[in-house]
Amino acid sequence: MRVAVLRCERLPSFVTWEIPDVDALFDDDRLLVEALRARGVDAVPLAWSADADWTAFDLAVLRSTWDYVDRLPEFLAALERIETSGCRVRNPLDAVRWNSDKRYLEDLDRRGVPVVPLIRADPGDPGPAVEAVADRGWTELVVKPEVGVGGAGVARLRAADLPGRLASADGPLFVQPLARAVLDEGEYSHVLIGGEASHVLRKRPATGDFRAHGIYGGTVEAHAADAGDLAEIRALAARLPFELDYARIDVVRYEGRLSVLELEVIEPILYLALAPGAAGRLAAAVLRGTGA
Structure with missing residues (x-):
């Protein structure tokens, strides 16, 4: 079994400032590669845009492919070539296409998923x-x-x-x-692995900002969600239109209810280092149905 853990060729063009620890952005990739190798899998990190012989791989797992935002048509065409070669793409290509355009939020709304109005x-x-x-x-x-x-x-x-x-x-x-709860309570990232709840992060923006993301100075910490919030997320996940190996659901409390800001199924940071055992669960999820 040979697996390509797909990453970006370069950071996306919108990152125009110096990031103190760029390597830390790729912790999820490293942990997944280690977990796959621990299962006897030949796992290698590889840029999605590489001129590679994809027939040599059984599986291509999308991870830190952030530069797709600069060349989406090329990215989708590359994934189609990978899949046509016989190498299976995960998450599934149909889900990637759907999630690559934020019109998916309108689709979620139609499916009865609570979404911050848009x-x-x-x-x-x-x-x-x-x-x-x-x-x-x-x-x-x-x-x-x-x-x-x-x-x-x-x-x-x-x-x-x-x-x-x-x-x-x-x-x-x-x-x-603006969902004002993000400014004080913050937003919550619920990570699903293999369709099941894995772990939850609480993310808060830096003072004076509204973006709860580490590259803008925001903070991220492991969070123990209460039973009510977990039940809401389970109900939300049941309405998703694809069977996914992994996903990150970013929610904020809006008018008293957890509502989706983003659903990330292409290249989300999953913060595996903050959740013991999560890398192993992810490795098991992506290998389902492969015989490995």
């Missing part, structure tokens, strides 16, 4: 989005591009500034009300 905004016709924001009484907003990772292109602004933001956008955006 409006799709077309820069070429901003009127409907501006009117919808006014009708809903949203005064503080978060806008995000349709395709993005790690908070790339995400901005917080006042509703009065939305027309100007849309005028400068180079593609469709999603507009949401």
Whole structure:
């Protein structure tokens, strides 16, 4: 059994500042490779864009492929070539395509999954989005591009500034009300492995910021969720349209209910180092059905 643990060729272009410990970003990859090797699997880290003989691999596991955001069509075409070679891609390619565009949030909403409310905004016709924001009484907003990772292109602004933001956008955006709970309670990342709840992280933004992400100075810690929150996440996960080896569900309390900010099934950091045994569980999940 030979497995490629897919990573990025370079950090995505939106990272224009120095990150003190870049290697730490790839801890999940390292831990997964170690866990696979402990099971007798020949596991190697490899860039998704590498000119590799994919027929030499049985399985390609998407992990730190963050630079896909800069070249999405090339990324999806590469995964299709990998799968056509006979090397199985996990998470499944259909799920990757679906999750690569934030319109998946609209799909989740249609499936009855609680999602922080959102409006799709077309820069070429901003009127409907501006009117919808006014009708809903949203005064503080978060806008995000349709395709993005790690908070790339995400901005917080006042509703009065939305027309100007849309005028400068180079593609469709999603507009949401600011979920103010993220500023004090923070957001929660529920990690699913093999379809089961694995561990939970509590993430809080740096003072003065709203992005609960370590690369912007935010904090991450292991969290013991209460039974009610876990039940909500189980109900949410049951509505997902794909069978997934791994996923990270980022939620925030909005109007008293856990609501989805993002569902990450392509390249989420899973914080395996904060959850003893999680790397082994992930290795077992990706190997299901392979005979390894």
